[in-house]
Amino acid sequence: MKIALLGYGKMGKAIEKIALDRGHEIVLKIDKDSSDYNISDADVAIDFSLPSAAFSNISTCLENKVPVISGTTGWLENYDKAVDLCNEHKGAFIYASNFSLGVNIFFQLNEYLAKMMSNLSQYDISMEEIHHTQKLDAPSGTAISLAEGILKHTDKTAWKLDEAGTNEIPIVAKRIENVPGTHTINYNSEVDSIEITHTAHSRQGFALGAVIAAEWIIGKTGVFNMKDVLNLS
Numbered sequence: 001m002k003i004a005l006l007g008y009g010k011m012g013k014a015i016e017k018i019a020l021d022r023g024h025e026i027v028l029k030i031d032k033d034s035s036d037y038n039i040s041d042a043d044v045a046i047d048f049s050l051p052s053a054a055f056s057n058i059s060t061c062l063e064n065k066v067p068v069i070s071g072t073t074g075w076l077e078n079y080d081k082a083v084d085l086c087n088e089h090k091g092a093f094i095y096a097s098n099f100s101l102g103v104n105i106f107f108q109l110n111e112y113l114a115k116m117m118s119n120l121s122q123y124d125i126s127m128e129e130i131h132h133t134q135k136l137d138a139p140s141g142t143a144i145s146l147a148e149g150i151l152k153h154t155d156k157t158a159w160k161l162d163e164a165g166t167n168e169i170p171i172v173a174k175r176i177e178n179v180p181g182t183h184t185i186n187y188n189s190e191v192d193s194i195e196i197t198h199t200a201h202s203r204q205g206f207a208l209g210a211v212i213a214a215e216w217i218i219g220k221t222g223v224f225n226m227k228d229v230l231n232l233s
Helices: 010-021 051-063 076-088 101-117 141-151 204-217
Strands: 002-006 025-030 044-047 068-070 092-095 124-131 158-161 168-175 181-188 193-200 222-224
Touching: 002 010, 002 051, 010 025, 010 204, 044 051, 044 204, 051 068, 051 076, 068 204, 076 092, 076 222, 092 204, 101 141, 101 181, 101 193, 101 204, 124 141, 141 158, 141 168, 141 181
Parallel strands: 002 025, 002 044, 044 068, 068 092, 092 222, 124 168, 158 168
Antiparallel strands: 124 181, 181 193
């Protein structure tokens, strides 16, 4: 499989190593915020770029009928446009806020717990996410996905960074050097607390999930997510 890496920072380099170890070829590496490249030699593209570049990268891939996997966060105001473009060009597209296999199982666990807790109004819900100091967006895309999973199954109406109102889920975002990613959901009452946490130990899990998603999407048409890739739907 010939892979284009759109974004060649720490994640791009981790993806490159895993892809090569799995027998794939890297045919393009874009290190800067650039739209001046030829994507046509690639079988699939993996985008871990900047929020300012992600939609342009995804558009280029879809317009050239190259399946694209994107793990860039902070660009989702254009997500619906990307879906429309994918459908228009009969392309293939996966966006995930987190490609870690463990995190995607954690997403499912989070929704299952939210369903169980939905009628227990004595529990207050809160969230915390911790990432490395280079992370540009807050809260993380993973934290937003977790919050949206809770919103589907409770009477909460929104999430909010830091302090939140009665019907909102507060998310505390911390930035600490050399932390790949930790996400915690807490249900707290006067008598006890229930807490679930996912802790990433390195970027390798994110990179492996992205490569697995790229392998899975070859030959497919449509807009997918990691539930499809892992058959969790």
